[in-house]
Amino acid sequence: MRLTRNIRRWPETQGDMTPMIDMVFQLIAFFMVALNFADVEQEQSINLPSSELAKPPDVAYEEPLTVQITREETVLFGGEEMPPEQLLSAMRREAQFMQTYDKKVSDATVVIRADESVKTGIVQRVIEICQEVQFEKFALRSRQSDESTLIGP
Amino acid sequence: MKIRHTGSDDKIELQMTPMIDIIFQLLVFFIMSFKIILPEGDFNIRMPAAADMRTSVPSETPTLRLRLRADADGNLAGVFLGDQALGNAPGVFGQVHAQIRSLVGDASGPGTASDQEVEIEADYNLKYANTIRAITAISGYIENGQRHQLIEKVRFAPPREE
Numbered sequence: 001m002r003l004t005r006n007i008r009r010w011p012e013t014q015g016d017m018t019p020m021i022d023m024v025f026q027l028i029a030f031f032m033v034a035l036n037f038a039d040v041e042q043e044q045s046i047n048l049p050s051s052e053l054a055k056p057p058d059v060a061y062e063e064p065l066t067v068q069i070t071r072e073e074t075v076l077f078g079g080e081e082m083p084p085e086q087l088l089s090a091m092r093r094e095a096q097f098m099q100t101y102d103k104k105v106s107d108a109t110v111v112i113r114a115d116e117s118v119k120t121g122i123v124q125r126v127i128e129i130c131q132e133v134q135f136e137k138f139a140l141r142s143r144q145s146d147e148s149t150l151i152g153p
Numbered sequence: 154m155k156i157r158h159t160g161s162d163d164k165i166e167l168q169m170t171p172m173i174d175i176i177f178q179l180l181v182f183f184i185m186s187f188k189i190i191l192p193e194g195d196f197n198i199r200m201p202a203a204a205d206m207r208t209s210v211p212s213e214t215p216t217l218r219l220r221l222r223a224d225a226d227g228n229l230a231g232v233f234l235g236d237q238a239l240g241n242a243p244g245v246f247g248q249v250h251a252q253i254r255s256l257v258g259d260a261s262g263p264g265t266a267s268d269q270e271v272e273i274e275a276d277y278n279l280k281y282a283n284t285i286r287a288i289t290a291i292s293g294y295i296e297n298g299q300r301h302q303l304i305e306k307v308r309f310a311p312p313r314e315e
Contacts, residue, residue, distance in 0.1 A: 017169055017173075021173070021176070024173075024176050024177070024180060025176070027180055027183075028176065028179050028180050028183060031180070031183030031184055031186075031187055032183055034187060035183060035186055035187060042190065042193075048193065049281060049282040049284075049285035049286070050285075051194070051196075051285055051286070051288075051289040052289065052295060053194070053196075053289050053292060053293050053294075053295065053300070054193065054194025054195060054196065054289075055194040055195070055300070056192065056193065056194050056195070057195055057197075106201075109197075111195065113193075114281050115281065116280065116281055116282035116285070117227075117280055117281070117282070118280070118281045119227060119277060119278045119279065119280070119281070120221075120223075120275040120276070120277070120278075120279045120280070120281050120283070120284045120312075121275075121276075121277030121278060121279075121312050121313070122281075123281055123284070124275075124309055124311075124312035125312060127200065127309065128311075128312065131200065131201070131202040132202065134202065136199060136200065136201045136202075137197065137198075137199055138197070138198045138199075138200060139195035139196065139197050139198070140195065140196040140198060140285065140288065141193050141194070141195050142193065142194060142195075142196065142285050143191060143192075143193060143194075144191075144192045144193065144194050149246065149285075149286045149289050149290075150244065150246045150247040150250050150286075150289070150290055
């Protein structure tokens with residue numbers, strides 16, 4: 001009885017919104033949880049070498065500094081792209097900055113994200129530059145893989 | 154006229170449109186800022202500057218040298234463990250791994266490798282992927298889903314000239 005009267009008053013049919021809103025809220029909740037606010041320095045163009053033994057650090061590094069080496073053999077540090085020679089002055093600045101805040105430079109960890117096709121000599125040069133400003137701890141970053149890298153070409 | 158119309162209708166119509174607008178805005182924002190982060194892991198290396206290394210107390214076990222040679226293109230040309238040439242066959246890092254494993258003798262229990270140090274001496278233009286493979290081969294292995302540590306102390310020899 002009521003139904004027929006309602007239909008007469010609002011001729012356009014109203015779709016049920018509830019399932020759609022349910023789904024949309026589910027999606028929002030998913031993306032909110034998956035969103036990573038930590039400002040990880042991950043240059044996507046760098047293709048890291050893979051290793052089955054690489055494990056994420058058990059505890060977060062005290063003072064992580066990320067140095068990235070691109071395929072073109074330039075260094076990305078602190079949001080700037082520079083040739084490896086300029087890294088020394090940037091690192092000096094960083095070390096000075098740490099000392100003004102009473103932090104020991106030797107406690108900092110330099111995380112090196114280098115492309116797999118980069119020359120090992122470049123990576124070593126970057127390590128040397130860091131050693132010059134008394135950095136001691138290094139972490140060579142690699143992509144986690146399930147396959148063993150022992151066999152194969 | 155209008156007032157009388159709303160007065161007769163005692164049921165309040167919920168306005169869905171603004172809510173859905175905002176919800177879609179939120180959804181688009183979260184989708185846009187979504188970034189897939191691939192799992193990454195680290196190899197930790199403790200390498201103080203060269204001056205400190207000389208003054209440090211020499212360990213009882215001698216440093217094992219792993220020499221990685223490269224050809225002109227930066228591909229692996231030869232691997233030497235100590236004085237032993239291992240060639241550059243596809244499974245050469247498997248050989249390195251087997252050698253290290255027998256040297257460390259992980260049957261005698263973990264922790265025996267803590268003093269052994271390996272120095273990697275790589276050619277300047279060797280591709281970095283090979284170096285990481287070498288570090289993987291010497292630093293441990295995964296068996297039955299469990300991670301076993303072999304050599305903990307890895308360091309690089311001073312870089313060779315180009």
